[in-house]
Amino acid sequence: MxxxxxxxxxxxxxxxxxxxxxxxxxxxxxxxxxxxxxxxxxxxxxxxxxxxxxxxxxxxxxxxxxxxxxxxxxxxxxxxxxxxxxxxxxxxxxxxxxxxxxxxxxxxxxxxxxxxxxxxxxxxxxxTIVHKKHLDGKNETYGDIIGNSVKINEVIQVIERVKNNKATIFIKGESGTGKELVARAIHYQGKFSRAPFIAVNCGAIPENLLESELFGYTKGAFTGAEQSRDGFFQAADGGTIFLDEIGDASLAVQSRLLRVLQEKEVVKVGAQKAVKIDVRIIAATNSNLRTMIAKQTFREDLYYRLTVVEINVAPLRERKEDITLLVDKFLVKYGLEYKDRYLKITPEALTILERYDWPGNIRELENIIQRAVIMSDKMVDIEHLPEHLKYNLKMSSTVLQPLKEIEKQYIKKVLRSTDNNKTKAAEILGIDRKTIRQKLSE
Ligand SMILES: Nc1ncnc2c1ncn2[C@@H]1O[C@H](COP(=O)(O)OP(=O)(O)OP(=O)(O)O)[C@@H](O)[C@H]1O
Ligand SMILES: [Mg+2]
Missing domain, CATH: 3.40.50.2300 (Response regulator)
Known part of the structure; x- marks a missing residue:
């Protein structure tokens, strides 16, 4: 036995x-x-x-x-x-x-x-094996990050360098590229992984609450503050706080963050005394902070404090070598979830996926594979892919235009086809509504 x-x-x-x-x-x-x-x-x-x-x-x-x-x-x-x-x-x-x-x-x-x-x-x-080796000796997974492209390997090298220290890290990248995944990998692959990882979406918390949520408050600091409470920073002590969508933080919150970064201490809302904290800060955004600095909606001094180490997560169209690996992973994931087994994909369908530009990046790819698995019985084939993937293929091969322009036109097309329903369009594109607005105004 x-x-x-x-x-x-x-x-x-x-x-x-x-x-x-x-x-x-x-x-x-x-x-x-x-x-x-x-x-x-x-x-x-x-x-x-x-x-x-x-x-x-x-x-x-x-x-x-x-x-x-x-x-x-x-x-x-x-x-x-x-x-x-x-x-x-x-x-x-x-x-x-x-x-x-x-x-x-x-x-x-x-x-x-x-x-x-x-x-x-x-x-x-x-x-148990963190790095699954390719035959050529390169990695194809790192924590939950899948990929073997030059761009992804560059990201992994930086993670390796920073995971065991508490330097502040700034992650840049389009929506759906895996910024949160990278933040989690930094925390969970490093030696502080047993301490908490606290993710805060600065855009999702109402502006007037963000301050007290982040730093905590004392009893009586405002009406309704019946007792003193810790904020996310205190909760993350010893570990990592992930400030997602940092571009959405108000100027008041920004100046408090600056203080945390400079003094390594937090002051609760309503308190006089500061308390020392030991937290690694990872911030991320898909908005352009330099433009925000120019418009004076983001503090330049905070920007420099945050970008001690910068990680750029490339869009999927710049690392198309990873598509096969990602497709495979999502086929396993959704195959098991919906069909109790692993579905395969035809080479023709894979070619379409490889030619597409992926404005919604990996999130969009995942959505499309999820849908395809639900729609297919045996193999995932061209017929299980949404029309716009095939359409996009024709458009991008005949008209030579800057990528941004094509993306914009394409978003408009999807909007038209959904009768201007932004929620629906966002779902199809695999990006959020805010990103749609952003991309159209670019
Ligand atoms: N390299 C990857 N390997 C496996 N899954 C990935 C990879 N990159 C992203 N994903 C998956 O794609 C989805 C989007 O990733 P994530 O939430 O990290 O993106 P993001 O950059 O934070 O996007 P947003 O700016 O919209 O918040 C997640 O479900 C994530 O697990
Ligand atoms: Mg995110």
Missing amino acids: HLRKENILIVDDDVNILELLQRHLQSWNYHVFKAVSVKEAVTILSDSKIHLLITDLKMPEIDGFELIKFVSEHYPKLPKLVVTGYPSVQDSLTIIKSGAVDYLTKPFTKEELNLAIKKSIIPFEDN
């Missing part, structure tokens, strides 16, 4: 279920860790390398959702399988959104369990 290498952690407050699961898992030669509470599970996770987490949802004290949240933050690569009584529609949605690979409803058969485990573990088999 050979011992499988996978360690599986099972968490359930019902010891009978634990025993049952253990018996099944051991019969398939998995190594089993058991925990009767979330607290115990957290300890085991920090001590041992776990390859799959199987957890119940309803548990006294801290429930399974909390554990899933914790694991997604601290062990983002660990696959999660949920075992639960009949979940409500709301709960099953939450489970899926939480990033759990699958869920099993009790009671389940041994066969169902086996299938769910295989499905959860197989796509993640290479998790």
Whole structure:
């Protein structure tokens, strides 16, 4: 009998279920860790390398959702399988959104369990290997970043250089190029990975709340501030704070950020005293901060503090070599999700994907593969790709124009075809509505 290498952690407050699961898992030669509470599970996770987490949802004290949240933050690569009584529609949605690979409803058969485990573990088999080597010795994945192009390898080299120190990092790139993925890789590949990674979308928080959300506030600082509270900066202490869409921060927030960067301390809203913090700051944007500086909507001094290390994430059209690898990854991901198996793609369809310009970058590619997998039964073929990909192919090969212009015209075309419905157009293009507006005004 050979011992499988996978360690599986099972968490359930019902010891009978634990025993049952253990018996099944051991019969398939998995190594089993058991925990009767979330607290115990957290300890085991920090001590041992776990390859799959199987957890119940309803548990006294801290429930399974909390554990899933914790694991997604601290062990983002660990696959999660949920075992639960009949979940409500709301709960099953939450489970899926939480990033759990699958869920099993009790009671389940041994066969169902086996299938769910295989499905959860197989796509993640290479998790323990951070760099999967190509035959030519180059990387094709780094953390969750897929790619083997010169541009992606340049990015990975910078990540390698900065991941173990706390220098401030600025990530630039078009929408959907993977800026957040790069930020997460810096944190999770480095030696501070066990400390929190806190992502803040500066554009999504109302301007008047951003300050108190970031820095916290004291009791009585404003009406409604009934007690003192920490902000994201305090929460990220020891780890990384990711300030996404930094261009959307108001001038007031900018001047406070400048102080954090200069003094390495934060002052809560309403407080006098500053508190020292130890946080790596990563900022990102897809807007042009230099133009904003010229218009005096972004502070130049802050800009220079933020750009200690700059990472440029190239648009997909400048690293088309990565398309095959990315397509493959999304075919596995969505094949397993919708069809329970891995779908292949025809060379003709792949050629179309390789010729397209990808204004919405990797996010757009992912959306298109997701849709194609849903639409196809056997292989993904040309007919499963949206019309505009094929159309774009003809246009870009006959008319020689600057890329920006073609992009603009194309966005207008999609807008026309959706009767000016920006939300719909954004969905098709795989970019957000703000980016559409931006690109049209460029
Ligand atoms: N190199 C890559 N390998 C695998 N997946 C990727 C890669 N780059 C991006 N993705 C995926 O594409 C999607 C968009 O990436 P991400 O959210 O990091 O983009 P972004 O640059 O932050 O975009 P935005 O400016 O719109 O916020 C995500 O689902 C991400 O996982
Ligand atoms: Mg982003």
